[in-house]
Amino acid sequence: MHKHDGTCFRVLAKRILLPTFSLAAFLFPGTAQAAELNGAELTFPWALPFLGILLSIAIFPLLAHEIWEHHQGKIAAFWAALIVIPLFALFDAGTAIAALGHAILLEYIPFILLLLALFTVAGGIVLRGNLHGSPAVNTGLLAIGTALASFTGTTGAAMVMIRPLLRANDDRKRNAHVVIFFIFLVANIGGSLTPLGDPPLFLGFLRGVDFFWTTEHLLPETLFLSIVLLALFFVIDTVIYRKDGHSKPDPTPDDDQLRLSGTLNIILLGVIIGAILLSASTELGTVHLLGVDVEIENILRDLVMVAVTFVSLAVTPKGDRQANTFSWDPIKEVAKLFAAIFITIIPVLAMLKAGEDGLFAAIVALVTDEAGNPSNPAYFWLTGMLSAFLDNAPTYLVFFELAGGDPQELMNAQALTLTAISAGAVFMGALTYIGNAPNFMVYSMARRAKVEMPGFFGYMLWSGGILLPLFVVLTFIFYT
Template sequence: MLGPLVVCLWLLPVASALAQEAPAAEAPATEAVEAEHAPDTSATVAHAEEAAHAAADEHGPRPPVWLVLPFVILLVMIATGPLFYPHHWHHHYPKYAVGLGLFVSLYYIFGLGSTTPVVHAIEEYLSFIALVASLFIAASGIYININAKGTPRNNAILLFVGSLVANLIATTGAAMLFVRSYMRLNKGRLKPYHLIFFIFLVANVGGGLTPIGDPPLFLGFLRGVPFFWTLTHVWFVWLPTVLLILAVFYVIDARNKIESPDPDPSQPLVQIRGAKNFLWVLVIILSVFIDPNVFEWVPDLHELYHIPFGIREIIMFSVAVLAYKLADREALRKNEFTFEPIREVGWLFLGIFATMQPALQLISLFAHDHAEQLTVGMFYWGTGSLSSVLDNAPTYLNFLAAAMGKFGLDVNVPEQVRAFAEASVHPETWFYLQAISIAAVFFGAMTYIGNAPNFMVKAIAEENKVDMPSFMGYVTKYSLPILIPIYFLIYLLFYSGLFPGLDAFFEQLLIR
């Protein structure tokens, strides 16, 4: 677990020492506008375009397209390694992840004279691994045993409950809390599809109702989207999506005629050991809000000391250590806890965060340059398809910035983000935010790397001898044939323009 962190902390001072100092860009002067005069629309749009390109420039110089190749190579190796050369891959994947990541990072430093993308990658990675590792360790100290028979009905209930809980303790927290009890519930009849649908729902789609549920929604909250906006504007898409996925699961699980052991009548329905770790989980969730953008009294360590983490990450890493040291050892034993799943996630995502920076930059520039031509449906598919293989948080933010630029708004101004969400500037803006929010969360289920807990659930399942599908097997056998038809139905109903009466109904219900 410490290996990837050591690499990050080693690379940061190297990047800082080798960086070429760039003169600070002079902020453009703004002219005063009299209150009684209406704003010039063309000037507003032009200013928004300038702000969009300035935001893109903040990520460093434009990288060459070929610099995306290390990211593609790493994805191909993740897809093929466990399938075609498992022994070699298992022993050497950290070297490939770090090697490809270092290649991209050093090219930015030496080839482009910029450390900005490297620093961004380190900051994003540390925030990511702090949340994932702390929730993994804290939740692993809670042993939940459901004294029931593994049936399609009971499984569907657990998946639905897990989907709801994901909005309270994040998809990562819910996945780590329920995955082992879910596997025990299906003892003797556990198949790969059980874990695939668990990833679909608990680890992804379920967390689409609150900013706590998934990182892109929290990023939107930090930018100015009201906390309960997602719940009120997404539930009528979230609920049928969850029910449709559950219906497909029920049909598949009903064909599994193998029976799990009967419940023990002398035992309660639910047994919990290590319940004190719920307090650690609560501390982690609350610490998510300890951010200078939420509370002004929180010191910004990035600005004060130029370090790639904040108070939030310090709390999370501290909780990870304390939760493990003080955990109920019997609960850990019953959960068959090891550090291997978080170790694998830590190394692979270190490489992913480093190598995906060129792709994120190029996508950001493309989205800003073509925002005027992008329809709400294009934003839906664009955000979704890229969230399947890239970090969905920056993907969400890039497309949100582009969508706001269409209406002359700036994603860096909280009041304008709030106006965009509440459609006070234009009656259609909330559809754009809804489409981007839904796509960023839902499409994370398309691949193992689409969202943080996906790969971790896979690793935990494989530790328990479940023969999980390969990267391509997951996509071709499950996500493409099951999720894409459901997501296409969402597109037809809400974003294709084929049912304007439906759009008008919800617009009238929610906006007016």
């Protein structure tokens, strides 16, 4: 392992993973099973910390970037403390510990370890070389990235593909539209087919949704959007390419053909997929910890994620990570923020479980028709629009719970409802720069590469004009 990479990971593990994974277990090794929070008894102030962390994520990077960069961990800890302290003050210790244990052991730890493994593996895969950014080449690169996103995650695919795409178009007069469609397809829509693709789908997997369920049920919508957007991009790019006076150039000696480095990481990607599939198909018993039963096969799966991370660091040449400008900062930011999200969402999920007896009875009414049946268009649009401006992972959890929270019921009798929730969370994250984590990362990289990217609202003019009509058509074809 390279010294620099190993040091960074040890810092990450020491500051983030170990405190959340082992300290509570040391302090409370045998907490007895406790009663669940009664969401019908919880009032609106319990939801404020969840709204606070989501609004902080949405607003601070845009309005107070420097403060956010230096104090995001403190801000996240503040909102989490507003849940942790009242839990222990107002409920018995067993109930509080069980609520936190469920969020940390069953959801946060598996979630962040998968992201860590995918982030590390993808950071060791380098697409080298250069191509001329003709409409055909650009469309091909977008198609490859879209297909890759469901297997390396939208963040991984975006980080692998954005650099060769930017290099291919560095001599174009106008190239912002190339990055915009890249965000649509690679950073969002392409990640809809497996739990590896986008964080909300992995949360669904952790809740009991089968690994290939999303592949089967979201494939038609994904193909529809991908084909239409790729075709539309080809037309737009061709028009701009010709208007700017470009023609197909002759190859020069400086042009390198694309080639892949870090291929051992592709094998490690297969290990990640295999570990997830095995954890879903085996039963090795449970361990009672922090008031919850943790399945042994899931513990082993999480250990595989840690092992894959270390192996990737050990086998990847330092030059490959440098070529990707690999940094631990994005995953450290995600780890801190999602620790707060998973804690602050505890009472919100409890209130949603209460249904019509809880605080969110009005939202329940919005997503059900007069006969009490779920309104799938409403689930699609409400999940999607909130995902566009907040974060799609916790938004998915909110509506998953609102639809009943029973994975077997949702995968079968309510399959269309779960499909609408999943599609809304993944697809509509493309509507803004803050809808999905890789969106803003791609935007920042493009700006550093001197691409004249539109601002926050300028991007929304593109996404609103192109994506919203497609989502309307999607609603009528699939959800009505």
